[in-house]
Amino acid sequence: MMGIDVDVIFKIAGVGMAIALLHTVLEQMGKKEFAQWITLIGFIYILFMVASVISSLFQKIKDVFLFQR
Amino acid sequence: MLQIVGIGLIATFLVMLLKEQKSSVAFLLTVFVGCAIFLFLIDQISAILHMLQKIASDTNINMVYFETILKIIGIAYIAEFASQISKDAGQGAIASKIELGGKILILAMAIPILTAIIETVIGLIPSSRG
Numbered sequence: 420m421m422g423i424d425v426d427v428i429f430k431i432a433g434v435g436m437a438i439a440l441l442h443t444v445l446e447q448m449g450k451k452e453f454a455q456w457i458t459l460i461g462f463i464y465i466l467f468m469v470a471s472v473i474s475s476l477f478q479k480i481k482d483v484f485l486f487q488r
Numbered sequence: 489m490l491q492i493v494g495i496g497l498i499a500t501f502l503v504m505l506l507k508e509q510k511s512s513v514a515f516l517l518t519v520f521v522g523c524a525i526f527l528f529l530i531d532q533i534s535a536i537l538h539m540l541q542k543i544a545s546d547t548n549i550n551m552v553y554f555e556t557i558l559k560i561i562g563i564a565y566i567a568e569f570a571s572q573i574s575k576d577a578g579q580g581a582i583a584s585k586i587e588l589g590g591k592i593l594i595l596a597m598a599i600p601i602l603t604a605i606i607e608t609v610i611g612l613i614p615s616s617r618g
Contacts, residue, residue: 424495424524431517432502439509465513469520476523476530477566483534484562485555 427472431465438462492525515577522573553601560594567591 438461445454499521506514537558544554567590571583 424521424528425498428495428499428502428517428521428524431513431520432506435506435510435513435517438513439506462512465516469516469523472520472523472527476527479527479530480562480566483530483537484558484565 427468431468434461434465492528495521495525518576519573522569526569553604556597556601560597563590563593563597567593 438458441457441461442454445451445457499517503514503517506517541554545551567586571586571590574580574586575583
């Protein structure tokens, strides 16, 4: 469990930094809307990763705390 | 334990790093680390709860009460988790609403227990009608 999390944390941070960098670089180059797209796609990718972890967390909580009706 | 501290510290450094450029990604990172740490702990928690369940079933207490207590603990934890995260993101209003919801749900779940207690208390009092 712990090994995976460390990788994912670094991946999220890396993608975040990459988006920020790309955004500024592309704006310098003048392609503003392309930069917006890149930022959006990267953000959605991170959101997907975090959402999958949250869903597994809630599933585990349901199992442990006997939430089933 | 060391893993939790390590993950927490790494995450705080990364969030500091990401705060200036992309605060939204930093927020997502805090949410992720919160979930990861709890996922790591949930195995120990389930072991503790199994032990408690065994004790409760041995002393043949009515299992409904024990289950509602477990659910209340679960609701309390999730509400606190979500309200802390939204407070961290700067949304104090949403955080207080989540806490309000948690409290009301816990109260709603505690109704059977409360009624049982009140009935037993009333039963104890030697009422004049009896």
